[in-house]
Amino acid sequence: MINLNLHYHRLRLVWLAFILIVIDVSSKEWIMKHLMLHESISIMPLLNFYYTRNFGAAFSFLSSQDGWHRWLLSSITGILVMVLLVKVYLNCTDDKYNNIFYTLIIGGALGNLYDRIYHGFVIDFIDFYVGEWHFATFNIADSAICIGSILLILRKIIKNKK
Template structure:
């Protein structure tokens, strides 16, 4: 086995354990909020940040949260398909593309964190409430943050790779 392959395997293990930490931290923070706050109860942290217990039965920004029970099973199924697709993508990602691996691990960890909620309680626990004055960004959680950071990182580097390839072709 080459040294570069050993280094890559070590990195993969570190990313795997980092993902487990994200899932654990997501579930721990949700547990603490669930057991210490009532629904819609707020704790002011700063002038722009509250901790508030809310539930999301839908997807991002409460899409599909129309109150019907079908969306729970649809979102669980979609989450499982996305996770499996991302694992496949991770396997196919070139070893040199470490930031893409990091981004994919973040998205997988976030998807698993929210999937655990959907399976366990039928909805996702959100609690981070950023606001400016009376304008509040939709509440979110650690898993949502991991998904967002991973997706932004993946998109950024895919655009960068595309532009680099295009420049080389000219």
């Protein structure tokens, strides 16, 4: 028999995803209200806010397509979020770190999914640079996805070494 109380406690981490979504969407709304498209403002050395729109996936993959990819990427994201929610729900309680990392990915994915469905593109604005070299412009949702993914990989590597 499934202990529903145990599964409920695993899903309580979803609050983290909700907070990420709120921060991500709020930051993107602020950028759209305060910057013109392709406008840049210096925040500190090595960091600008640069308002751009990403019509594709990570690193503008598929951005040159004529629109069909919007729904493909949205569908893939929706499926990924459902799979990760099930993983969080079914994970053992001693695997709370993986659940946190999955939740970071879920929150980031849903933040970008909101943009893709509501706007038709993802709003990116964080621009790290050194001299003339600029890293790909990204957003808070992208950061959550990357941090969650990297931590999952590192945890897997560490567990395998033990």
